[in-house]
Amino acid sequence: MDLTQISDTLQRDAVWVVFLNVLLxxxxxxxxxxxxxxxxxxxAAGGGDAGRMLAAAVLASVIADWVWYLAGRGFGYRVLSGLCKLSINPGSCVSDTEARFVKWGVWSLVVAKFVPGFSTVAPPIAGSLRMPLPGFLAAAAIGAALWAGSAIGTGWVLRAEVHAAIAAMSEHGGRVVGALTLALAVWIGWKLWQKYRFERLAAIPAITPDELLDALASERPPRLVDLRGPVMIASTAPVDGAVVATLDTLSEVATDWPRQAPVVTLxxxxxxxTxxxxxxxxxRMGFRSARPLRGGYEAWLAMTKGDAGA
Known part of the structure; x- marks a missing residue:
């Protein structure tokens, strides 16, 4: 594993290599x-070189964040759902990402670069919430500067150690590749185990849109629990007659509900x-009939539009 060519390329075109790498x-x-x-x-030969690299990294990061911001502003919550579908464990992606953004607010854009997987999905959330563009760009630039600056600064301070590590990797390339491959395999195995656990959890009877329509027209209509979260509700609309809750607040919200009453979650x-x-x-709280709506909010929209058309 010879890294000499990589080092030579960086020495010649460091600014462009940093810009393209961060942008991608x-x-x-x-x-x-x-x-x-x-x-x-x-x-870096000195502060000037490091400053140009930092500027390139910040510019590339802000451009990418701006693209995702516009995507979120134009297409709303569908962008986040689409990104999460690419995840190895998409089951928790939307709720976890949204919870972070709601908890941290604008600061989520500053710390996003330090949270794996969050830096790509935070900007479209900001766009879907119509966060003012100047504030968004400022927060994104500050976060990018802290993230890229800490990495570039660490590389400059520990330049002797970095060069020694490169030499060791070049000399023992096969072992390094083997160790990295093993670490990647362990990580993928852990994610697949989480996915397997979720699939087992998902083995619960669901209610179909047609069944829900019939149930809502019956003498004992079920309670609807809307678990989409404030980001989704802000970018679309509330579900008529539904109680808004999160997994953390659900036990408190449902504490006084009769346990024999049917409940539908979406x-x-x-x-x-979720x-x-x-x-x-x-x-687990004792409700005799609690079922998720198959297809979630999209199924609800199709159901209500079809019902209105009829």
Whole structure:
């Protein structure tokens, strides 16, 4: 594994290599940027070189964030759902991402670069919420500067160690590749195990849109629980007659509900993950009939439009 050519390329075109690497990573491609930033920092001849690299990294990151912001502003919550469908474990992606953004607010854009997987999905949430563009760009630039600056600065301070590591990797390339492959395999195995656990959890009877229509027209209509979260509700509309809740607040919201009354949960996440988790939680609380709506919010929209057309 000879890294000499990579070092030579960085020495000649460091600014452009950093710019393209960061841009591709922040657009969502699986191209790690931190190793490049560390190596670039270690090769900087002085503060001027490091400053140009930092400016290139910040510019590339802000451009990518701006693209995702516009996508979120134009297409709303569908962008986040689409990104989460690419995840190995899409079941928790939407709810986890949205919870972080709601909890941290504008600061989520500052810390997003330090949270794996969050840096790509935070900007479209900001766009779907119509966050003012100047504030968004400022927060995105601050976050990018902290993230890229820490990597470039670390590379410059530890330049002797970085160069020694490069030499060791070049000499023992096969072992390094083997160790990295093993680490990647362990990580993928853990994610697949989480997915397997969720699929077992998902083995709960669901209610179809047609069954829900009939149930709502009956003498004992079910309670509807909308688990989409404030980001989704803000970018679309509330579900008529539904109680808004999260997994954390559900037990408090449903505390006084009669346990024999039917409950239907719905969300807007891949595989109806949050709705399934909520139905299990209600079942543990003693509810005799708690079922997720198959197809979630999209099924609800199709159902209500079809009902209105009839």
């Amino acid at each position: 990573q922040q657009l969502g491609l699986p191209v790690p940027a931190v190793p490049t930033l560390l190596l670039a920092g270690s090769l 969300c807007a996440c891949p595989q109806d993950a 709705a399934i988790s909520a139905a299990h939680q209600l079942t």
